Amino acid sequence: MASHFATPTAAPAQTGVTMVEAIRQAMMEEMQRDPAVVAIGEDIGAYGGAFKVTDGLLAKFGRERVIETPIAETAIIGAACGMSFLGLRPVAEMQFIDFIACCFNQITNFVAKSHYLWGAPVPIVVRGPSGGGVHGGPFHSANPEMYFVHTPGLKVIYPSTPADAKGLLKSAIRDNNPVLFFEHKYLYRRIKEEMPAGDHLVPIGKAAIRREGRDLTILSYAAMVHTSMEAAEQLAKEGIDVEVIDLRTLLPLDRDAIITSVKKTNKLLVVHEDTKTGGIAGEIAAIVCEGAFEDLDGPIARVTAIDTPVPYSPTLEEYFMPNTEKVVAAARELAKY
Secondary structure, eight states: OOOOOOOOOOOOOEEEEOHHHHHHHHHHHHHHHOTTEEEEETTOSSSOOTTSTTTTHHHHHOTTTEEEOOSOHHHHHHHHHHHHHTTOEEEEEOSSGGGGGGGHHHIIIIITTHHHHHOOOOOOEEEEEEOOSSOOOTTSOOOOHHHHHTSTTOEEEOOSSHHHHHHHHHHHHHOSSOEEEEEEGGGTTTOOEEEOSSSOOOOTTOOEEEEOOSSEEEEEOTHHHHHHHHHHHHHHTTTOOEEEEEOOEEESOOHHHHHHHHHHHSOEEEEEEEESTTOHHHHHHHHHHHHHGGGOSSOOEEEEEOSSOOOSSHHHHHHHSOOHHHHHHHHHHHHTO
């Protein structure tokens, strides 16, 4: 099925937009713009999705383009992949991103390699709620992004703001490569901001400077960007001027933004909610050692979750996850060098 683009009504600027609404807007606008875009997943139609992200899509686009499935993640990805070979651009929802593990073989051994092996674009987006902080326990709180960051052929996005979520999802849907789009459920309704007018797009693979600083760089993404910003505000009261960089895209990484900031501040702290071993902090440390080692005035530090499954108990989950106090303490120690 070839795409025949429509011209959707230009979106006006809006205030107080949540991440849920931003993602919904992105899907609405892209489905209106391009009839090849379809949505597929569990409970995404009449119910509107487990977190109501797809609420209203069925009424607007019908069952041919909003396809409800059984609880069968492998079937969702298999169907989405087949659709993409026939000219469609499916957006597949994992009801919780944890269960993307069921599709690991399809995504890493087929979806990610099809373009490389036989020149077939696979324009699918796999999106879903991820992350902790909501006491969801070990099966509904995962951050499995690094399994896929290690897979050539994929793109991996993990935004921290509503405007970025909308702009990056629209870019992902238009991309001819398979994209994994992680949505931190803790941010769904807690963060609100102004949404730019018009066809708002954010480029894939470009980091954003959330706060300018001169003494120390904090690199982060998703919910931990907000934790890092809170820490930076506290540290400013102590005379420590922190620069906060939001990676936004984990594959590809914006290496230039990382190196530029470290050369400016000479110190680096990486903060992420994913567990420590094999987390992206290690890859970033290697990038900095290769590209800015002589600019470092202290060791590369990291604040991450500890190497256990996500606990269900609120008290244990708080101990497990990074928080503002942990980031402030690590940054304070690094600033002493």
